[in-house]
Amino acid sequence: MSGADSTHAAVNFEGYTCPLPIQKHEVVVMGHGSGGRLSRDLITRLFLPGLGQAAPRVLDDSATLMVNGTRLALTTDSHVVAPLTFPGGDIGRLAVCGTVNDLAMVGAAPLALTSGFVLEEGLPLDELEQIVRSMQAAAAEAGVSILAGDTKVVQKGGADRLFINTAGVGVVPAGVDISGANAQPGDAVIVSGTIGDHGIAVLSAREDLGFETELRSDVAPLNHLVAAMLAAGTLHVLRDPTRGGLATALNEIAEQSGVAIELDERLIPLRPAVSAACEMLGFDPLYVANEGKLVACVPADQAQAVLRAMRAAPYGAEAVIVGQVLPGPSGQVTLKTQIGGTRLLDMLAGEMLPRIC
Amino acid sequence: MSGADSTHAAVNFEGYTCPLPIQKHEVVVMGHGSGGRLSRDLITRLFLPGLGQAAPRVLDDSATLMVNGTRLALTTDSHVVAPLTFPGGDIGRLAVCGTVNDLAMVGAAPLALTSGFVLEEGLPLDELEQIVRSMQAAAAEAGVSILAGDTKVVQKGGADRLFINTAGVGVVPAGVDISGANAQPGDAVIVSGTIGDHGIAVLSAREDLGFETELRSDVAPLNHLVAAMLAAGTLHVLRDPTRGGLATALNEIAEQSGVAIELDERLIPLRPAVSAACEMLGFDPLYVANEGKLVACVPADQAQAVLRAMRAAPYGAEAVIVGQVLPGPSGQVTLKTQIGGTRLLDMLAGEMLPRIC
Numbered sequence: 001m002s003g004a005d006s007t008h009a010a011v012n013f014e015g016y017t018c019p020l021p022i023q024k025h026e027v028v029v030m031g032h033g034s035g036g037r038l039s040r041d042l043i044t045r046l047f048l049p050g051l052g053q054a055a056p057r058v059l060d061d062s063a064t065l066m067v068n069g070t071r072l073a074l075t076t077d078s079h080v081v082a083p084l085t086f087p088g089g090d091i092g093r094l095a096v097c098g099t100v101n102d103l104a105m106v107g108a109a110p111l112a113l114t115s116g117f118v119l120e121e122g123l124p125l126d127e128l129e130q131i132v133r134s135m136q137a138a139a140a141e142a143g144v145s146i147l148a149g150d151t152k153v154v155q156k157g158g159a160d161r162l163f164i165n166t167a168g169v170g171v172v173p174a175g176v177d178i179s180g181a182n183a184q185p186g187d188a189v190i191v192s193g194t195i196g197d198h199g200i201a202v203l204s205a206r207e208d209l210g211f212e213t214e215l216r217s218d219v220a221p222l223n224h225l226v227a228a229m230l231a232a233g234t235l236h237v238l239r240d241p242t243r244g245g246l247a248t249a250l251n252e253i254a255e256q257s258g259v260a261i262e263l264d265e266r267l268i269p270l271r272p273a274v275s276a277a278c279e280m281l282g283f284d285p286l287y288v289a290n291e292g293k294l295v296a297c298v299p300a301d302q303a304q305a306v307l308r309a310m311r312a313a314p315y316g317a318e319a320v321i322v323g324q325v326l327p328g329p330s331g332q333v334t335l336k337t338q339i340g341g342t343r344l345l346d347m348l349a350g351e352m353l354p355r356i357c
Numbered sequence: 358m359s360g361a362d363s364t365h366a367a368v369n370f371e372g373y374t375c376p377l378p379i380q381k382h383e384v385v386v387m388g389h390g391s392g393g394r395l396s397r398d399l400i401t402r403l404f405l406p407g408l409g410q411a412a413p414r415v416l417d418d419s420a421t422l423m424v425n426g427t428r429l430a431l432t433t434d435s436h437v438v439a440p441l442t443f444p445g446g447d448i449g450r451l452a453v454c455g456t457v458n459d460l461a462m463v464g465a466a467p468l469a470l471t472s473g474f475v476l477e478e479g480l481p482l483d484e485l486e487q488i489v490r491s492m493q494a495a496a497a498e499a500g501v502s503i504l505a506g507d508t509k510v511v512q513k514g515g516a517d518r519l520f521i522n523t524a525g526v527g528v529v530p531a532g533v534d535i536s537g538a539n540a541q542p543g544d545a546v547i548v549s550g551t552i553g554d555h556g557i558a559v560l561s562a563r564e565d566l567g568f569e570t571e572l573r574s575d576v577a578p579l580n581h582l583v584a585a586m587l588a589a590g591t592l593h594v595l596r597d598p599t600r601g602g603l604a605t606a607l608n609e610i611a612e613q614s615g616v617a618i619e620l621d622e623r624l625i626p627l628r629p630a631v632s633a634a635c636e637m638l639g640f641d642p643l644y645v646a647n648e649g650k651l652v653a654c655v656p657a658d659q660a661q662a663v664l665r666a667m668r669a670a671p672y673g674a675e676a677v678i679v680g681q682v683l684p685g686p687s688g689q690v691t692l693k694t695q696i697g698g699t700r701l702l703d704m705l706a707g708e709m710l711p712r713i714c
Contacts, residue, residue, distance in 0.1 A: 026482040033476070033510030042508060048480060050489030051496075051503055063504035065469055067528060068427045075526055076471035080509045080516075112422055114433035114469060116522040118475070119390070125383040125403060132407030139408075141676060146408055146421035148524075152437045154391030154712060159437075160515040167433055167505075167524030305465040355511060 005097040022046055029351075035243025035289075036348025059179045059256070060180050061105035061239060064172055071174075075099055075106035076167040082355045084131065084162055086205035088197075088216030091164055092134035094291060094357055098242070099168040102143045104226040105238040105294065107178040108170030110144040114166040117151045123161055131162070142221035144168075173230070177210040183257035188303035190296045192310060192317035193218070194226065195246050196274040199353050203277070215273040218315075220292030225313045232309030233302035240294050243355055244348040245287040249295055251331045251347045257297075260332040263323035263345070277329035286335070287348045289356045297325055378402055386708075392600025392646075393705025398424050416613070417537050418596060428531075430465035432456055433524040440714045441488065441519055443562035445554075445573030446648075448521055449491035451714055453476045453527040454578045454648060455599070456525040461583040462595040462651065464572055465527030465537040467501040473522040474508045480518055488519070501525075525573035531586070539593040540614035543659035546681040547653045549582060549667060550575070551677035553626035553631040554708050558644035560634070572630040575672075577649030582670045589666030590659030597651050597713055601705040602644040606652055607690045608704045616653075620702070638671035643692070646707045646713045656683055 022045060031038035033034045043059070065269035077098045084091045095115065103110045115135065119128070139146055201217040222240065229235055237257070241249035246268075269287055278285045292315055298306050303321060310316030335344040379402060388395035400416075417434035434455045441448045453470065460467045472492065476485070496503055558574040579597065586592055594614070598606035603625075611618045627642055635642045649672055657664050660678060667673030690702040 022482045022486050023482055028476045028478055028480040028485070028510055029476055030512065032508050033508060039508065042482075043506075046486050047489055047506060047508075050486050051493045065504065066470060067429075068425070070427065072424075072427045072429075072473060072526070074469055074526060075505045076473045076522070077507045078473035078475050078509045078522060080475060080511050089412070110422060114524045116433045116435035116473075116524070117604065118435050118437060118520055119385045121385055121387055123385040125379045125385065125399075126381055128385070129379050129403050129407050132404055136408045147422065148432045148546075149400075149404060150434045150522075151390060151396065151404075152435045152520075152688055152712075152714075153385055153387050154437050154517060155387065157514070158517040159520070159714075160511060163475055163509075163516070163520065164526075165433070165522035165549060166471070166508075167471045168431070169431060169526050170420060332574070355509075355515075357509075 004028040010098060012072060016097060016215060025284035028203050030354045031351040034348055034351040038247050040353035041133055043213040048195055053087055056345035064106055065123060071172040073103050073106045073170040073172055075102035076165065077102065078163060078165040079357055080163050080355050081202060081357050082160060083205050086217055087204045088201050090131055091162060092132050093138045094219050095164040095166045096135050096142065097219050097291060099166040100144060100221040100355060101224050101240045101271045103168050103170035104223040106172060107176040107226065107235065108172045110142055110170045110223055112145050112147040113139065114167045114211040115146050116149065117160050118163040118189060119153045120161050121153055121156045121161045125221040128162065138221060142223055167316060176240050177231060178235050180237055180239060180253045180256040183253050183259050183297040183325045184236060185325055185327040186300050187260060188237055188321045188323065189263065189323040190268065190298055190303065190319055191246065191322050192294045192316050194271050194274065195267040195290055195293060196278065196288035197271060198291040199356050200277045200354050202272045202307065203353060213273045213277060215271065218290055218292035220315045222292065222294055222315060225316045227314035228309045229296065229306050234299055235296055236299065237297035239293055243289050243292050245289055246295060247286040247333065247345040248348045253297065254333050255331040258330040260326040260328050260330065261323060262326055262333045265335050265337050267319055267322045269318050283352060286345060288354055289353065291357060360497060361403050369612045375512055380680050387711045388708040390711065391705055391708040393605050416460040419465060421463055428527055428529040430460050430463045430527040432459035433522065434459065435520060435522040436714060437520050438559060438714050439517060440562050443559045443574055445558050446576040447488055447491050448519060449488035450495045451494050451576050451648060452521040452523045453495035454576050455714060456523040457501060457578040457580050458597045460525050460527035461580040462597055463531040464583065464587060464592065464595065465529045467499055467525055467527045467704065469502050469504040470496065470527055471505040471524045472503050475516050475517045475520040476508060476510045477518050478510055478513045485519065493580060518554055522537050533587060533591050534596050535615040536598060537594055537610045540610050540616050540654040540682045541593060542616060542682050543657050544593055544654040544682040545654055545657050545678045546618060546627065546680040546682065547621065547660065547664060547676055548603065548679050548701060549628040549651045549673050552644035552650060553635065553642035553645055554628060555648040556713050557631045557634045559713050570630045570634060572628065575647055575649035577671060577672045579649065579651055580625045582667060582673045584654065585666045585670035586663050590655055590663045591656055593656065594654035595651055598694040602646055603652060604643040604690065604702040605705045610654065610686040611671060611690050617685050619682040619683055622692050622694050624677060624679045626677055628676050639710060643702060644709055646710065648714060660705065
């Protein structure tokens with residue numbers, strides 16, 4: 001299915017090379033929603049050529065545009081997580097935080113959100129009400145309003161209960177220039193806390209897996225954390241490692257910036273419950289989704305100041321330096337393992353945990 | 358299911374009175390997606406109380422907010438039309454035009470769109486590609502870019518092929534103040550062309566109805582038409598009569614503005630094919646969805662100038678005055694019928710044509 005190994009360069013886009021055009025027999029597979037290699041494949045082979053001049057020009061978490069001297073950030077996310085409620089959150093909190101965080105990842109203060117609901121006929125209204133209340137609580141925490149909404153209903157069997165799209169608009173403060181393309185050799189790589197909590201928490205809520213843990217999703221709005229970081233120092237890159245996890249996010253950054261990134265496995269914060277679940281299920285926590293974490297590339301001389309600010313801010317108490325940016329080879333992410341070896345970390349190749357957000 | 362006849366006024370919002378809170382046994386029904394009375398019921402009973410302070414303050418097609426002296430418009434729509442392709446358009450064109458038009462209905466020039474895709478596993482990629490190309494063509498026609506996107510995939514049976522959410526941000530020119538709350542007694546009510554074309558065209562594409570027509574959907578971006586109207590005179594109200602049709606849109610305006618609206622049935626433009634299909638199927642064309650039409654309330658002394666500008670603009674050739682705004686009774690919409698009687702036009706009560714957009 002994937003043509004990622006093809007040498008046919010039909011489209012070149014921000015350093016991504018597009019392989020073969022869409023073939024007649026190809027269909028959507030779960031991996032197209034993974035956030036990893038196959039998602040990238042769909043974007044470069046179908047969406048970008050299809051949208052032509054109307055397509056996004058940069059593949060950051062939010063697009064930005066200048067309007068009368070103000071730099072706006074704009075982003076969208078559809079949410080199809082199953083089940084709708086999981087330890088530590090639900091689809092409502094996820095939908096608000098996901099979009100607030102995408103805005104925050106270009107340094108934008110969130111201004112307003114929209115929400116679009118697709119409801120399956122038969123969904124209990126009190127369950128929907130609970131989820132809407134959860135959206136409100138998350139929006140209040142982030143300090144953002146949900147200014148516009150839309151509701152569609154499909155017949156029973158036409159959708160799996162409830163999908164929520166949120167889009168968001170924010171304002172990037174003057175002088176802030178954060179992008180996946182801005183990593184520079186020597187930058188410290190910081191993560192804001194433990195990784196993999198969200199993915200494993202959602203997984204634990206899927207009854208058919210017969211697997212339980214006390215772990216809660218980390219789903220949280222990171223805009224106040226980012227504001228504290230911006231006040232403490234210069235930030236080159238921010239990204240929230242959602243689908244595809246930390247490894248995929250770092251691969252995107254290395255590719256966009258034309259640099260290499262080296263991680264030290266011993267420094268990566270990991271809850272024992274996540275570690276145990278991953279071992280049991282054969283997952284690599286570096287590829288498991290987070291919904292309340294960020295990874296940052298920060299000039300080395302500012303890393304300690306930024307780290308201090310993070311540790312004093314909401315959702316940054318466990319922030320830590322986990323690696324560094326190297327001049328090359330361009331696009332390469334490596335992991336110095338606990339036992340002293342070096343492992344190449346590629347993007348997520350298939351689909352590990354479908355419908356995680 | 359509907360509590361619309363209840364006298365329990367739990368919430369008051371822009372003149373809408375909210376009846377009973379959500380009861381335990383209530384579930385989502387198709388009518389909640391109709392755009393009519395039950396949709397309103399869901400908004401006032403569940404979304405507005407649930408979102409609390411985070412909720413929208415005005416129920417126009419777009420919300421507006423001031424940012425550094427610029428008035429932005431913000432809107433969203435999810436699209437679940439079935440089938441994905443119909444005479445005159447497809448879900449891609451619909452998704453772009455729907456959001457461009459919601460921006461235009463507050464007088465905003467569209468700045469950028471986002472698009473969020475929910476794909477069902479197994480959807481042919483060449484079909485998706487065709488739809489994305491159609492989005493591009495519609496965006497190019499409107500002169501807007503699709504700056505951000507997101508793709509999720511659900512397993513086979515988890516969604517009905519493809520849903521597209523679009524959100525949009527636009528800029529409202531200084532001095533423009535268009536809202537459903539601004540209709541004034543004496544205003545002329547103008548529609549931009551024939552009504553009901555979209556709904557009947559989509560219906561004709563549903564094979565199981567065994568009914569065919571040469572009719573095409575009117576789906577089109579109306580921003581250039583609105584720009585021409587703004588240049589020609591003062592506009593009090595604009596609304597695109599989508600779900601729920603012309604009658605529901607006028608009911609919303611009459612309610613928001615605290616006025617009455619009187620239509621003259623003989624003046625309402627209607628294609629013979631739409632008229633015939635509605636007669637055959639027992640539909641009232643006043644409640645059938647449009648996707649490339651607008652209704653405007655314009656000061657009487659400016660109506661002819663606006664009308665002339667509309668007839669010279671894209672998608673306005675058949676614009677015509679169909680009625681007038683009266684002082685009261687507040688919220689009432691009436692139709693002077695062809696045979697000289699007067700008929701009360703309420704909002705759409707149930708669901709006539711599910712998944713029309």
